[in-house]
Amino acid sequence: MIKSLNTSQAIIVAAVIISITYVVSNNFYKVTDIFCGEDCKKQKLEKAKNCAKFTSWQTYDADPAYIKTDIYKKCLATEK
Numbered sequence: 001m002i003k004s005l006n007t008s009q010a011i012i013v014a015a016v017i018i019s020i021t022y023v024v025s026n027n028f029y030k031v032t033d034i035f036c037g038e039d040c041k042k043q044k045l046e047k048a049k050n051c052a053k054f055t056s057w058q059t060y061d062a063d064p065a066y067i068k069t070d071i072y073k074k075c076l077a078t079e080k
Contacts, residue, residue: 051075 035045042075055072 047076 051072054075055068058071059068
């Protein structure tokens, strides 16, 4: 079916496919939250609390907020 399209139509179809893929990949975390039960949500909350405490402790004297944000994001990205 795609082979029978002319060039402009094929470009439009490809652009639509790429944009749908981009939107789905950026919102995948929302899909995984649907299947996250009560225990999973409690674990995520505890991890966020612990990372906030760790970040506050590590960056007590740091002025730039991006340093705190960077450490917090790295903490959340860890396995445990």
